[in-house]
Amino acid sequence: MANKAQKNQDASDFVISFVASPEKGDRRSRRTDMLLQESLVQLLQKKNLRDITVSELTENADLSRTTFYLHYDNIDQLYNQLEANLYQQFVKILSANTDNSHPVQHVAYAEDGTSTIPIIASVCRTIEGNPLLAATIVNNPNSQLLQRIYSAGYDSLIENLLSQYPDLPKYKIDYYYSFLVNGIVGMIETWLLRNQEEDVEEFIELLTDYTLTHLQHLEKQLKQEDQ
Secondary structure, eight states, X not given: OOOHHHHTSOGGGGOOOOOOOGGGOSHHHHHHHHHHHHHHHHHHTTSXXXXXXXXXXXXXXXXXXXXXXXXXXXXXXXXXXHHHHHHHHHHHHHHHHSOTTSTTTOOEEOTTSOEEOHHHHHHHHHHHTOHHHHHHHHTOTTOOHHHHHXXXXXXXXXXXXXXXXXXXXXXXXXXXXHHHXXXXXXXXXXXXXXXXXXXXXXXXXXXXXXXXXXXXXXXXXXXXXHO
């Protein structure tokens, strides 16, 4: 189980909010941009991105189609901006709540010996605390948000493993990282599709156990090849 310090961490540490794009200019334009993003996420709770129309979006936001096209060319462009904003906020949250020197590798240990991977815990708690965010991931099959979050640690993972095992072929690390990241993302997506039926702390423990099992297997293989 997660330790008490983790469980009692302030929920505000994991809050995602809508952020207007800086290039949108004046206050009115930024406000409109935020309304469009909010409207899109609300609709994503009900249907897939590809099924959302500009007319439906603007009606939900109480804006005109003309206003929409002053800001974006199409729905996909709006979604891409939304995802970019979400990613930047995720980065800030992870930086504040994890040791991001080696994100996927970094394991923390509680006083009782329980192990956890901070980046996994932070991502899960952020999603659990922001149900609208979950909709943007589940209802857009082309979403790259989770992949971008976990792939951010690729360079540091390569550097760390190659420093420990200089003779290890890089392609093996590439395959391993792809397997690990896609496994983590797949489990989170399944958790969301199950309407987060499992408590977030239970899910973090499950995902951490699975991930550590693969990390330990890789470590064992690397040691064998290094002998």
